[in-house]
Amino acid sequence: MERISTHCHSHWCGHGEGEVLDYASLAAERGLTTLAFTEHFPLSSAFDPEGYLSVPAASMASYREDVERARAAYPDLEIILGIELDYLDALEDRVFTPADFAPYELVLGSVHFVDGWAFDDPAQRDAWEEPGAPDRIWRRYFELWCDLAQDKSLPIDVLSHPDLAKKFGYYPAYDLRPLYKAAAEAVASAGRMVEVNTSGSYYRCAEMFPAPALLEEFCRAGVPCTVGTDAHCPANVDRDIEKGYDLMRQAGYRVVTVPTASGDRREIPLF
Helix, strand or coil: EEEECCCCCCCCCCCCCHHHHHHHHHHHHEEEEEEEEEEEEECCCCCCCCCCCCCHHHHHHHHHHHHHHHHHHHHEEEEEEEEEEEEHHHCCCCCCCCHCCCCCCCCEEEEEECCCCCCHHHHHHHHCCCCHHHHHHHHHHHHHHHHHHHCCCCCCCEEEECCCCCCCCCCCCCHHCCCCCCCHHHHHHHHHEEEEEEEHHHHCCCCCCCCCHHHHHHHHHHCCEEECCEEEHHHHHCCCHHHHHHEEEEEEEEEEEEEEECCEEEEEEEE
């Protein structure tokens, strides 16, 4: 069966490693047909003072050139030039123009900050231990996620790792199903996609993003879904793609939706 990954990071992102060409080489060797590079779009120094979370603005042109070199070296592999845009809501301190996004063929939207706090950063996880913190953080996370899903000012194609709040294994005391339904309705009404992100299995939560129950809600709402490994080193470029497909099947999906370099979508049958 055709294998794709629409989410990965290289050394251009401060917390990734490996050359773009190394990812492309391994992807081609292992039989992938589509690979999207999705480095984090630059954050300001207020949110990323050490250049660890995103690509420095001065390096973005070099990142794009690297992807073009990989395309030339591996013409049989569809390589997509993308970015991952971190949503900051009311704290947004960047000014975007259409020209900022024009070079990119795929834009992932993600929530890594809750009211300015990088909640999935291991160095900042202590706040999860505060009394009542999981109840509050999960609700606020999904408020922001739904706002991002419906924000038409941003050219988002895919909402990435939809329940990232579970990364460290902290869960609220209440039933998450109402939040799942709200998330599915938000992204469905906006006509955007979600992803199965296989990396979640290797965090404390030990479960892909999204949880099976959330993926079922997306499927019921008719939300298209793709698969990304979120690799941060070349060896993981194709990690658990088949397991991601299995999760989609179990949730009721019949096809994997694949973004393309031309901006269109195509489908891979799951059965």
